[in-house]
Amino acid sequence: MYRLIASDMDETFLGAGHRLPEANVRALARMRELGVLFVPCSGRPYQSIVASFSGVDPELMRDTYVISYNGGFVNRFDEDEPIISTTLDRTIAEGIYSFALERRQCVHAYTPSGRILIQFAPEFERQKVEGIAGVEFIDDSWSDLSFAGDEPIVKMILMDPDFSVAKRLGAELGERFAGAPLDITYSSNRYVECMPAGVDKGTGLAHLARVLGIDMADTIGVGDSANDLAMIQAAGLGVGVANVTDDVRPWCDLVLDTDCEAGAFEELVRRVIEPEHA
Structure with a gap:
């Protein structure tokens, strides 16, 4: 049973202009109801990722985590001090x-x-x-x-x-x-x-899963681009949104029909998460 969904932000969870589609907000609420942890995973800094959720009910992000800098940092949501950090030489x-x-x-x-x-x-x-x-x-x-x-x-x-x-x-x-x-x-x-070297979204997800005691087989990685590939490959289920790039598409276990603009996560919840809880 999937316990954690790690998702890229720009062009995956967010639409143009870094807009959060309402469909994805509804999906956050449904994941919370079903006990599935949603973890933003982005190349952006932690602070920038958190700012993208400023208009979201804080309860939907309570007790979750953020993987930032392409896996270089892992933070608890709303805690500035990282639990894992790596910097460039x-x-x-x-x-x-x-x-x-x-x-x-x-x-x-x-x-x-x-x-x-x-x-x-x-x-x-x-x-x-x-x-x-x-x-x-x-x-x-x-x-x-x-x-x-x-x-x-x-x-x-x-x-x-x-x-x-x-x-x-x-x-x-x-x-x-x-x-x-x-x-x-x-x-x-x-x-x-x-x-x-050795820092990517896949290793960031693996570090967090280990901290939480979650088997990688019970994780989902969602993305659209080459910097998401390591996460898509490392997760138990690798998912691309409909606008996933051609170089990443063949590596996805599932490609959704919905793109980032419409908000693909209601589809993901409906097709993958809810059937496990039926």
Whole structure:
């Protein structure tokens, strides 16, 4: 019997403009009734994820957890101190930043306090991240990571609106950092995500399941993009929303008929969770 559903946020649980569909709010209530734990699992910082639920009845998120930074942090919901945390090696973070600086490529640096520091952001990206908690645009005159102050860097992102360019940048980064403790993945059809080696949403889910004493066979992982793949593969049931990308779709045990805009989680509850409780 499934006891925990871990879900990506943007383009999976949330629609355009980081909007939470009403159908998914109703699904949260039904999962709560049935005793199934819903765990947001995102590349965003913990604080930004929690902010997405600001309009939701707090009772629906009581006693749950948040997996943030693509599995780098695990927090209890509404507790800022993580129970698990991992950060990037500073030398590697500086190297990724230098790579972006050489190309004046849009770069995001994420810190444990929830800051998302963005430099060289075109108007396209500024509009895309509008409304996300923690975003700060850094003046393009900066030439090192000192704009992050004393904080460690949890993860870094390069952005290009042409996904083929983003993938080429990821391949070049992979060559430059071959053998280094760095993993690279992709999301949102524009992001190159740079994480500490061995950190992904699948390991984040596994860590949390172990803390809670839940067998991985009793978990569901829901996503839409490449940075969700490890979670989809690790979970007992890997689920894609209808807008799941073509590279991830073949790995899903189930692809829902509903996309992120309409809110796919009522369908998931109806097709998978409720039959177990009939």
